[in-house]
Amino acid sequence: MKTISFPESELQSSNVVLGLMRIATLPDDDIRTLYAAARDAGINTFDHADIYGPERHACEKRFGEAVKLSAADRASIVIQSKVGIRQGFFDFSKEHILRTVDESLAALRTDYLDVLLLHRPDTLVEPEEVAAAFDELHTAGKVVNFGVSNHTPGQIELLKTAVNRPLVANQVQLSITHCPMIASGIAANMGGLDQSVDRDNGLLDYSRLHGMTLQAWSPFQKGFFDGVFIGDLDNYAELNSVLDELAAKYEVTPTGIAVAWITRHPAHMQVVLGTTNPGRVAESAAGSDIPLTREEWYRLFRAAGHVVP
Numbered sequence: 001m002k003t004i005s006f007p008e009s010e011l012q013s014s015n016v017v018l019g020l021m022r023i024a025t026l027p028d029d030d031i032r033t034l035y036a037a038a039r040d041a042g043i044n045t046f047d048h049a050d051i052y053g054p055e056r057h058a059c060e061k062r063f064g065e066a067v068k069l070s071a072a073d074r075a076s077i078v079i080q081s082k083v084g085i086r087q088g089f090f091d092f093s094k095e096h097i098l099r100t101v102d103e104s105l106a107a108l109r110t111d112y113l114d115v116l117l118l119h120r121p122d123t124l125v126e127p128e129e130v131a132a133a134f135d136e137l138h139t140a141g142k143v144v145n146f147g148v149s150n151h152t153p154g155q156i157e158l159l160k161t162a163v164n165r166p167l168v169a170n171q172v173q174l175s176i177t178h179c180p181m182i183a184s185g186i187a188a189n190m191g192g193l194d195q196s197v198d199r200d201n202g203l204l205d206y207s208r209l210h211g212m213t214l215q216a217w218s219p220f221q222k223g224f225f226d227g228v229f230i231g232d233l234d235n236y237a238e239l240n241s242v243l244d245e246l247a248a249k250y251e252v253t254p255t256g257i258a259v260a261w262i263t264r265h266p267a268h269m270q271v272v273l274g275t276t277n278p279g280r281v282a283e284s285a286a287g288s289d290i291p292l293t294r295e296e297w298y299r300l301f302r303a304a305g306h307v308v309p
Contacts, residue, residue: 001042037278041285259287
């Protein structure tokens, strides 16, 4: 399992991350089995958010109840959570950030978060309030590293006008079939081609220039929760054919190749899984360090329907 280093941080995080947004109704034994499968596969990073589950902190609470980390176990993993989404609106106020982190820590049964992300952009954000919250959390030892999720370069730069702590990561939607941040650059300056439209203001290049780690959520989704492309022969027959061929070559499953397509990129991205299936976790983790060639990477890209001019 490959690891990545966050900028200005000693943290070593696996490049495949287990997201835990679907564990609210799982029995303790199933959660422990899922966690163990991740650890056995080399995954050391676990992604949460206060809104995951039928009520706030539900999934964090289930994780804390089921896993019961010892001090040594806690020191060996990376726990990440997110804050800022409320019912019908976003909230990056200092009060909400501080209260939510305390609630997350209690639910997770831990004293600190390794990473805290601002979940979705709050257009009413006051960067000074975010900065004050981050400074207080870091000084108190409650959060070690900070980042964002679903943010554009301009939104990040706005935060940086006040935030002194490094912003180490940005979690965004990304898969072979849903990759506008990559596809637009490949087809830049091609009038009349939808792929050439830059929808995120150069986020990929910005992240590489500023050393921010991109974390890919929904790595197997066709689009925005439109279902998975793996096995979809009606819409992605060519892509699945290439996935199958490369899976056989590298002795993994198509899921592993879909992960490898993301982790192969020199931006050193992380893949955030959403599965509760231990077997699927192992299949995904197997793609962590598959050395896809340039030709193979672009072949998958073309097979997904993207244009290589």
